[in-house]
Amino acid sequence: xxxxxxxxxxxxxxxxxxxxxxxxxxxxxxxxxxxxxxxxxxxxxxxxxxxxxxxxxxxxxxxxxxxxxxxxxxxxxxxxxxxxxxxxxxxxxxxxxxxxxxxxxxxxxxxxxxxxxxxxxxxxxxxxxxxxxxxxxxxxxxxxxxxx
Numbered sequence: 001x002x003x004x005x006x007x008x009x010x011x012x013x014x015x016x017x018x019x020x021x022x023x024x025x026x027x028x029x030x031x032x033x034x035x036x037x038x039x040x041x042x043x044x045x046x047x048x049x050x051x052x053x054x055x056x057x058x059x060x061x062x063x064x065x066x067x068x069x070x071x072x073x074x075x076x077x078x079x080x081x082x083x084x085x086x087x088x089x090x091x092x093x094x095x096x097x098x099x100x101x102x103x104x105x106x107x108x109x110x111x112x113x114x115x116x117x118x119x120x121x122x123x124x125x126x127x128x129x130x131x132x133x134x135x136x137x138x139x140x141x142x143x144x145x146x147x148x
Contacts, residue, residue, distance in 0.1 A: 002102065002131070003104045004135075006144065009111075009137060013091070017088065032073050032080055034088065040091050048072070048074075062074070086103045
């Protein structure tokens with residue numbers, strides 16, 4: 001499995017996540033986004049509807065019925081109700097098992113010490129498990145640059 005670490009330094013999660021989710025949908029993948037809290041889940045839910053004037057990301061949350069039918073599910077738990085192929089873990093959310101996924105993406109705020117530490121720990125865990133691990137950091141232009 002491919003595991004990517006995205007280090008946010010120039011933009012917020014609400015700005016950086018939607019384009020990555022859209023690219024995943026373009027690949028034909030269902031998506032799961034795991035947050036560390038219900039408040040964050042609800043904030044991301046709202047932002048995916050309004051992040052751009054001419055578009056929205058079709059999605060639902062784990063608190064709603066028909067989660068299995070959603071192309072994108074935002075959840076606080078480890079389940080994969082929509083059969084996602086890619087899982088985004090944000091705000092220091094801890095994965096249970098990543099079996100069955102094509103890709104896992106850890107997104108963390110470079111200005112949050114707890115998130116940085118959680119990402120470092122997950123890097124070690126994912127590398128030790130033998131996954132193909134890469135690290136991406138935002139440049140001043142907000143573009144992702146592969147660093148490792």
